[in-house]
Amino acid sequence: MTQLAKTPVLLQRRVTNALFQAACGLSAVLAITILGYVLWFLFRQGITYFKPSFFTNLPDNVNPALGGIKHSIIGSLNLLGIALCISLPIGILSGVYQAESSGKLSNLVRFLTDVLNGIPSIVVGLFVYAIWILPYALKHPGQGYSGVAGGTALGIMMIPLVMRTTDEMLRLVPQSLWDASLALGTPRWRTMLLIVLPAARNGIVTGVMLALARVSGETAPLLFTVLGNEFLGPITGPTDALPLRLYKYATSSDPVQNSMAWSTALTLLLIILILSILARFLTRAGKRI
């Protein structure tokens, strides 16, 4: 005879199951609530100064309410562009190397990548300051700060992130796809370029966007390199960026500028959001099938 009645053992299982289900559900709700609260708070505070002049004007010290952060937005975009130009080729190519090689050198490179990943961002800023800006500033006091140096610092921070993500995404591509291509007599490089990299493309793009989002909020490496600016200047000179502007406004003595710090933060968030959506859209459109 089959036993379908509820036995004590079954009851215990059901209780355990319910407990764990509740724990998982509550944790998820908690995580989303915290995140949602941060976003909502940011939105509520930041929306105050969201008007056209905020995006088209430079800071106005006489009448702060009319001021804007145009130069910080342009500066940040330029910095991120430079960071991408540096980290994409180096990160993706070295990621391909990582995925395709094994042995001591490969393990060493992977270990160093992890170390580089763990370096505090301010150290990267100091490094760029020491080898790039300081030598110049010693001869010409107060000069040498440039957006290019800051972009380079952000690029250096992105390299290990891009490299790691490329490595991991390439390893996820099934061996069968490799075999199918190699069995046609396709050389390894061509298989990598035309079959494996496209198959891993979405994952790599997501990883690059996460890396970009991470460095876009970095303030520390910019302090020593781009310095900040009240005006829109060339990228080869002192440049302003959103995190720097945010810091400056948040620590300002002017209540209007304090409030504008929230709007600056919201702008930064929106830029990341737009870039992410754009990247998604581009990979989907660029996908051959």
Next chain:
Amino acid sequence: MQTVPCVTVKNVSFWYGSNQALFDINMTIPQHAVTAFIGPSGCGKSTFLRCINRMNDRIDGAKMTGTIQLNDQDIREKSVSVEALRRTVGMVFQKPVPFPMSIYDNIAFGPRTHRLASGRMLDELVEKCLRDAALWDEVKDKLKSSAMALSGGQQQRLCIARTLSVSPDVILMDEPCSALDPNSTHRIEELITRLKTDYTVIIVTHNLQQAKRISDMTGFFLRGELVEFGPSETVFSTPTRTETDDYINGRFG
């Protein structure tokens, strides 16, 4: 049957690290015929198949001794390019693996790699391969759509067409029907029978009926050894070894 040797195998042994997978294999595979390898799982038949187009080269710690000759050319000689070898010895896998691109691009990939054709010529080549693989009528109106949307049986015929696209002499098939339904299996078997007029086909299969139906020669592998090799009629009706008899009559394996 007139037999011209196509692949000649002498004293082939194979190791994965310290684990020996093949023991002193010797055989002569005839040209323009279907040769089937049967045997229980893990008996080394797939490993042996992958030796013929050197797909095992990439495996760490793999080692092979002995010689495999393709039309009197040792395939492991230094002067042999592995890309050229794999073009001559094509391979169809157990699971159909279309490239994530259009049907047309799937077939055109190999010819583009080896610069065999372009433009109008390439269009004709793609059509010919799809016709030879008995897929043309089903896909001629959607060549630009994704190959991933095809059914399993269609995908496998696409993979066969892709293999034909670089005009190989030999086609290796590693259980090409084991992921397919009986109907698709039947179509692929028909296809294999037609292919042998132009190609030498070597097929690994777990389906004994299939081996009996389509093959001219059959090799029985057991624990890394080639137990018996001969014309399929003989192997299936009057095997010389008791192990073969036991296996084809379902007494083990």
